[in-house]
Amino acid sequence: MPLNYLDVPGFLPIYPLMVIGALVLAYLCGSIPFALIIGRIVAGIDIRQHGSGNVGTANTLRTLGWGPGLLVFVFDVLKAIVGCLIVTFALTKVGAILLEYDPSTLQSADRFQMAYGITDAGPLHDIPLALAVIACILGHMFSPFMHFKGGKGVAAALGGFLVVTPVAALLAFSVFLLCTLLSRIVSVGSIVAVISLPAWIAVFHGGSLTYIVFGIMAMMVMVAAHKKNIIRLMHHEEPRFSIGSTKKALSTEETHGSEESTPAAKDEE
Numbered sequence: 001m002p003l004n005y006l007d008v009p010g011f012l013p014i015y016p017l018m019v020i021g022a023l024v025l026a027y028l029c030g031s032i033p034f035a036l037i038i039g040r041i042v043a044g045i046d047i048r049q050h051g052s053g054n055v056g057t058a059n060t061l062r063t064l065g066w067g068p069g070l071l072v073f074v075f076d077v078l079k080a081i082v083g084c085l086i087v088t089f090a091l092t093k094v095g096a097i098l099l100e101y102d103p104s105t106l107q108s109a110d111r112f113q114m115a116y117g118i119t120d121a122g123p124l125h126d127i128p129l130a131l132a133v134i135a136c137i138l139g140h141m142f143s144p145f146m147h148f149k150g151g152k153g154v155a156a157a158l159g160g161f162l163v164v165t166p167v168a169a170l171l172a173f174s175v176f177l178l179c180t181l182l183s184r185i186v187s188v189g190s191i192v193a194v195i196s197l198p199a200w201i202a203v204f205h206g207g208s209l210t211y212i213v214f215g216i217m218a219m220m221v222m223v224a225a226h227k228k229n230i231i232r233l234m235h236h237e238e239p240r241f242s243i244g245s246t247k248k249a250l251s252t253e254e255t256h257g258s259e260e261s262t263p264a265a266k267d268e269e
Helices: 012-029 032-041 055-064 067-101 108-113 123-141 154-164 164-185 186-204 209-225 227-234 250-256
Strands: none
Touching: 012 067, 032 067, 032 154, 032 209, 055 067, 067 123, 067 154, 154 164, 154 186, 154 209, 154 227, 164 186, 164 227, 186 209, 186 227, 209 227
16 A cells, blocks of 8 residues: 555654745745846846846847847746755655654655655645746746746746656747747747647646646746737737847947837737
8 A cells, every 4th residue: 555644753744844945945946037137247237127128038138149048048947947856855855854753664665665755646746846836937927036026937837847747848848939930929939838738738747637737827827927918919019039130139229219118029028
């Protein structure tokens, strides 16, 4: 029979405390505003005052160029990966601590399982990891370092789901690339990709209803964050992304005025 963690002395006080603490750290990881940091390091600017004002990859790329833009993307993905790995470590640590209570009462197979944490594909494992992804996304969107404002969570979602449901995350990212290249509109790629995510999770990670449910939740949060983009798409006002002409935009803004004066440029992904 599988190990019943509730029968293990100390499980209830240790498990929730470790999970809650790890989720707080995951949220703080997700909330690090790398676009703001890199903008200040590279060009000495507040990225929120340029282009669309969005603290994300696309606005950094449009404003500062490919190098800083890709750097922001990589760090936004990595911060969510780190956040989810913190929760994974916490689950492993729970097992290690519980072994110290009374290892003699556990069967050898249970001791092996406990030593490597809550590793069974069940709710005690899946729910904290799924919550870690949501925490990283919400941290990116509502950063305490920016008065609880932020980006739209797409890169953070990619990093988190790469840990939890890697195949689904990679396929959703492929959808993003394809739709963005075909439409030349970043928000189209983002919206279609996040909508496709729960379907990919259901196909390739269908054994966990938890991941499917949280995938739907993440989709709803990120689609809601793109509300203004959707309205502009309906009115054919969403700006297109030109790969060949992506350069530093600061000199253009100084000469012709900030892009913030153009409504269609606001809130781009």
